[in-house]
Amino acid sequence: MQTDPNELQVAWAALANERKDSGYLSIALGSAGPRFRGGIRYPDHQEVLLVGFNLQSPPQKQMLPAGRGFKVEVSSEPLGPGFSLWVALERQPGAIADLFTQMAEDAIEALSTPTAGSEAYLLSVLIARIRAWQDFMERPRAGRLSQEEEIGLFGEVAFLEMLLAEQVHPDKALSSWVGPRGGLQDFITDTAGVEIKTNLRPAGFPVTISSLEQLETLDGRLVFLGALRLTMQNEGRTLAVLINDIRHELEPFPGALGNFNRSLLFAGFDDSCSDEYTRSYLISQRRIFHVGDDFPCLRRGSLSTAIRSAVYELELDMIDGSSNDLGPVLLHFGVNT
Structure with missing residues (x-):
């Protein structure tokens, strides 16, 4: 199952005028399933994609990729039913919004393909996909292909x-x-x-x-x-x-x-x-x-x-x-x- 490509922008727009001292406000992405939520992190008011997992312990901080225009954090806030922790992919100030949106949609697609993998496996898939984007963002632009x-x-x-x-x-x-x-x-x-x-x-x-x-x-x-x-x-x-x-x-x-x-x-x-x-x-x-x-x-x-x-x-x-x-x-x- 794939998310509606406009669903993330709709979620972020719906939360744009909300206020909270700290933490997340989020909306479930209906077409992508309960594992995915579009949200805003406060007080910085940054767009995030939240992905839920059922894991006994959170991933170590050094496992989480960070790159030009985004960062990844873990939250144990009860943001939605059925998941013990949430991985937040967050856009950084000044980052290109369209590229971040494509990255978030790509992460959803990677985890939405039917699989019998464990929660730990799905987390590794998410991290691998984000690292691929990290490598892409750091790659020099060559223009036309050889x-x-x-x-x-x-x-x-x-x-x-x-x-x-x-x-x-x-x-x-x-x-x-x-x-x-x-x-x-x-x-x-x-x-x-x-x-x-x-x-x-x-x-x-x-x-x-x-x-x-x-x-x-x-x-x-x-x-x-x-x-x-x-x-x-x-x-x-x-x-x-x-x-x-x-x-x-x-x-x-x-x-x-x-x-x-x-x-x-x-x-x-x-x-x-x-x-x-x-x-x-x-x-x-x-x-x-x-x-x-x-x-x-x-x-x-x-x-x-x-x-x-x-x-x-x-x-x-x-x-x-x-x-x-x-x-x-x-x-x-x-x-x-």
Whole structure:
């Protein structure tokens, strides 16, 4: 379940003229569930997102991230029923309100995906997502993506478009896209992960595997490797056009649209540079590999414990067993309607 993207602003606006000596005033975010509340902290009158947890003891202060424009604190105030403590994500004076709102909505989305995880696990997910925003805010702005980054992002967004074309619900599709946030694979659900590799070469398909874990099957989750070969054609689409096509498709789904735009931020796509993306691409080949026991890759479990990490290259044109059919992938991926 995802929150209405305007619900936080509505909560903050409703509390804007209230007064309290200290502590929080808050309103439950109805569409996101009782765990989430929008509030104001007094006496500084700062906007906060409050997230409830049932934990025996609060997290240590050094665990809580803080960055440019926000801070994180823990409150044991009884702000809502059913939770023993509340983690407050608070906007700092002078911080960009729109960016903070996107960060808060992203935190809600991260914890709203159905999961069997414990309360401690959910807290770790929240902290990890906030740290990702911390890293993003401290990252120097590079403007336009390099061509390599452009091609990689085009491939991920194109695969997202394929999921939508297969009638995957937009909320499910966007929740699975974790590549821009440093996910192990580019698309992950509880049952499968899909790593997307994109190539512009007319012959050969070398891809870089960035870690021993990238193609590793974890917790019974299946792994697929998707390979997209692009050609530059005038009748194709630029990255900016592809992105705007998906935005148009997501307009009836504001939660998914907000998630899409936040993912683009993490990927380094700046709308102000849209006109600089002048290369038009067509997908000339799509191949899907199931990374099973016979797939040639390095697996941590089969290596000496002395090997701590590795980056290596695969030549996909030398590997048999690929398919163009997304059906089996969607069946295992668990996001088809």
